[in-house]
Amino acid sequence: MTTEPVKLLREKELKEVMQFDAGSLLGRSMQYPKEIEVRGRISRDLVEEISKSKGEPEWMRLLRLKALETFERLPMPNWLEGVESIDLDEVAAYVRPKAESTNNWEDLPDWMKDVYQKLGLPEAEAKVLSGLTAVFDSENTITKVKEELTKKNVIFVSMDEAVKKYPDLVKEYFGRVFPYADHKFAALHYALWSGGAFVYVPKGAKIVNPVEAFFLIGSELEGQFEHTLLVADEGSFMHFIEGCAAPVLTKFSFHDGMVEIYAKSRSEVHFTTIQNWSGSIVNFNNKRAIAEDYANVEWVEGSIGSRVTFTYPSTVLKGRGASTKNISIGIANGPSKIKDVGSKAIHAAPETRSLIISKSISSGGGVAAYRGLVKVLKGAKGSVSHVQCDSLIMDKDSRAYTLPRNEVDEPTAEVTHEATVGRLGEDQLFYLASRGITEGEAKAMIVNGFIRDVLRNLPLETVSILTKVIELEFSQLGSVG
């Protein structure tokens, strides 16, 4: 491998890039001081140590231990490709970098401020967000709450702080949307969870500017298990953005995060993920929402980076007239890159609606799979679901799979599915090359065109970030290769 010219190119191109350009922006592994690092076989002692170092209440400690028992009992899922590259006993379960949690950029240690500046976080916070919390390794390092949130009595704190400050509220929802017994990695998550965001939007409150949580994994052989819990009370609105980044590491790190959303009656929650982990991250993400009557939950999963990603944002449509829109954009770009993404919609009440759109792109030997589920329970009368899966295969070395599943037990439900597969050939690349466009640039154009119709209805900030990230992902590849 020739690393030197690659680096030069990146630096030149990176000038234009905004935040979220993870791997390349942060370059190769970085050195920074750590206060605590808990490593070793995942055991009761290890879980106790994490709980103790956090000084958390007894009920949370017990919940962790119950989850650990479940983790130990459940078998390893046999369909997870790539997870075998992670030896859980070798991974640090908890890492606290040396930095006091703060609400002021100036209070952060210089090395950390520098990292966040490279990612454009302070600028984004100042310009477009109503609140931001950033998790570095296992702990929230900075949480900024703007006037809009305090005025509207919105609670926006780190998950750890919420456990201590709002125990009743947290107990009511934590682990209720996505129970730890669901699967082995959900159990592991609950045993080891640390960091994350908690948002509570009171009745009728509508947050105009989005709130964001940014997750960064700084070292190799590290596990990140952050937990995000959003509660939207009746008739409220919020848009939550999560971003992920990591430098390029020598060995893999493991991400097993979780998002729980509880959308009460007639509330609306938009959840956007721009996942741009470096190729050193094995990413296992658990995301689920419950929507009460006439509530609406919209997921946008921009799954760009990582070595392998498994994520299936799901909505349980629990109340009459609840609806969900679930858009996933999965890009598997490079040899041995795997995106196993999809969406689930569970129709558990009458007149519920779901729209699932999956756009997957595989390139340079990558594998992109859509794995989805639409389940309509008996009695969910007049429910409607539409699933559309479009795959774009950029070359002959890359593959795409579509694995949709429908389980419909309600005869009045209307469930439809559409799938398309597009292939990019030599002739198209030659055609665009004859217009002065390199192979990498052509791919960036085609990819952006391919996802254009899903971008059309997204918030402007999401679109511009995604466009830049994708442009970089492919134009770099082309210039280098």
Add this chain to the structure above:
Amino acid sequence: MPIEVQDLRVSVDSKEILKGVSLRVERGEAVVLMGPNGSGKTTLAYALMGHPSYRVVGGRIVMDNTDITQAPTYERALIGLALAFQNPVEVPGVKLDYLLNVINAKKVKGFDLTYVDPKFISWVRREATKLGVSADLLGRDINVNFSGGERKRSEVLQVMALRPKYVIFDEPDSGLDVDGIRIIGGAIASITSEGVGALIITHHAEITKFINPTRAYVLMGGRVVASGGPELVEEVLSRGYEHLQVRGEQ
């Protein structure tokens, strides 16, 4: 300063299609290339533009004293060579106006998918109207469900946006009605009048009325069998190719 093809031999799937072709196009010239079907005209166009499946096994392509025989296609385009395709491929997901904007961005400031240049956009509107390219067509995926005529017009518009030094027009008139030929022929004439050298591959007399060719070549069996002034075009159109074949072999 010309673009020169020197004794060019080109293979496709290890079969030699061009067996030593030499020709030259000066700036501001309209040079016509004729030849029966299968004589290698499109192969020459693709080889000049650097299609990876069209392997140059001998000879050189020299543009303004620069040897571009080994240059990648995008580089040839960036230094001023353009090709208007006979049968342009569909590119789903890429709209015509989007591509035009990217072509312009690369000229002005480098690759940028989000670059918007109001002056360029009004230029596109103006030229599109002249060529009969509708606003609707500009907003559609390139060549997807384009009619034959729409493809030809879109090709010429893209070539103009590239502001090249030399252009190969591969049958820009095939499948067009009389009005279409007049518009495309007129556009080519105005391109060459601005000092661009054009190599025009055609089978028809009609378009030559508009482009005022300075010279012509006839390609048969992968070789140039005749070259001359505009009168050669007339000769081919009235007498066909067969007598040239004989002449070429002598």
